Amino acid sequence: MRIFVGVTDKDWFHLHASRTNVDEVNFWRPSPTATFKALDPGELLLFKLHAPDNFIVGGGFFTKFLQLPINLAWDAFRESNGVRSLPEMRQRIAKYRSEPMGPTENPNIGCIMLAEPFFWPKEQWIPSPADFKLNTVQGKGYEAEAGTGRELWVEVEQRLKLQPAAQLQDETATVAAIESHGFGKPQIVLPRLGQGSVRIVVTDAYERRCALTGERTLPVLDAAHIKPYSVLQRHEVSNGILMRSDIHRLFDEGYITIDPADRKILVSPRIREEFDNGKEYYRLHGSPLRLPLNSAYHPQIDNLEYHAYNIFR
Structure with a gap:
């Protein structure tokens, strides 16, 4: 397993x-050209404070890196941006x-998403x-x-074992890392994504376009849950579809499936x-859903079945 010690304030x-x-943080970088290739999903990023506080003070499990507009990063993560x-x-x-940065400027920043x-x-x-x-x-x-990485891992593992019980449940990246003792790749159990990370990953998977209409105006696009979170009890990319906000509302209310x-x-x-209207929406009837290029992000059939048979009417 690789470890990256990142500097923060x-x-x-x-x-x-x-x-x-x-349950998630955005370890962002201010540069619009920032990249991050040091870790694979499930590997560990540790937080080191700026000098003179030369200590490692925590960390998280890497999920994804993307360049995002500031407004989207804030909408997705809120205080999880720090x-x-x-x-x-x-x-x-x-x-x-x-x-200086004006109050309406919306440049990209580098977002290292951690779970x-x-x-x-x-x-x-x-x-x-x-x-x-x-x-x-x-x-x-x-x-x-x-070497040094091994010595560091031993210290980190001791502290991971002291985490609250909620973070030491089965099928978490934390438990998988402890059980690996720092050896091998961690992809068997990927980190549990938070709501903000799922929104961003779904947005990226659908190439920032509504899967039903093709709309590309980012502020009006939502990552819609197929099976409600209250039922599934976890955030999964395969339970999300990127939708224009009005389509999302109709989907949630069972008017579209x-x-x-x-x-x-x-x-x-x-x-x-009910509304003696809807011509624009009926034009979509029978059209194919625009799917992500990565088949791992395609909607799971059991989630689609749940929505079609329990919510749509």
């Missing part, structure tokens, strides 16, 4: 550490870019590895199977019966 860390039930408001986020980005994060109390902080240079700006990678057999759009006669 006290404010970002302390806001997260002060919150309860944090700030309390969108204006504060703009100010923080402007500070790191050393250039199952953990934030240690001060008595559990780990001193930075001896080979971690103080002038390191972004971070440094290690192999957990040997997707045929589980052929993945074609079905529009209920109720729209005409």
Whole structure:
């Protein structure tokens, strides 16, 4: 397993550490050209505070990296960005870019999305590895199977075992990492995605286009749950479809569904019966759903069946 020790600031860390039930964070980078290729999904990113606080103070499991407009990053993650408001986020980005940012500017930032994060109390902080240079700006990678990386992993594993019971359930990346003892690849059990991460991954999987209409205006696109979260009790990309907001509302209310057999759009006669309207929506009836290129992100048939037979009418 690989480990990446990423540099962050006290404010970002302390806001997260002060919150309860944090299931995801956006470890963002201010540059519009930022990239991140140091980890595979399920591998570990640790948080190191800026000097002179040279300590590792927590971490999380990598899920995905994407370049996102600031507004979308805020809408998806809110305080999980490590700030309390969108204006504060703009100010923080402007500070790191050393250039002013207007209140309506919406440039891209690099978003490193992490699941199952953990934030240690001060008595559990780990001193930075001896080979971690103080002038390191972004971070440094290690192999957990040997050398300094191995020593670091042993310390991290001890602390992971002290996590609250909710984070030590079966089929979590935290438990999988503990059981691996830092050896091998962690892809067998991927991190449990939070709501913001699922929204972003679904948006990216459908190439930022409504799967029913082809609409590409990002502010009006929603990641719709197929089977309600109250039923499924977890966030999964295969339970999401990117929809224009009005289509999403009709889908949730059972006026529109997707045929589980052929993945074609079905529009209920109720729209005409109840509202004497709906011509625009009936044009969609019988059209094929636009699916992600990656088949792993296709809607699961049991989720489609649930919506078609329990919600659509």
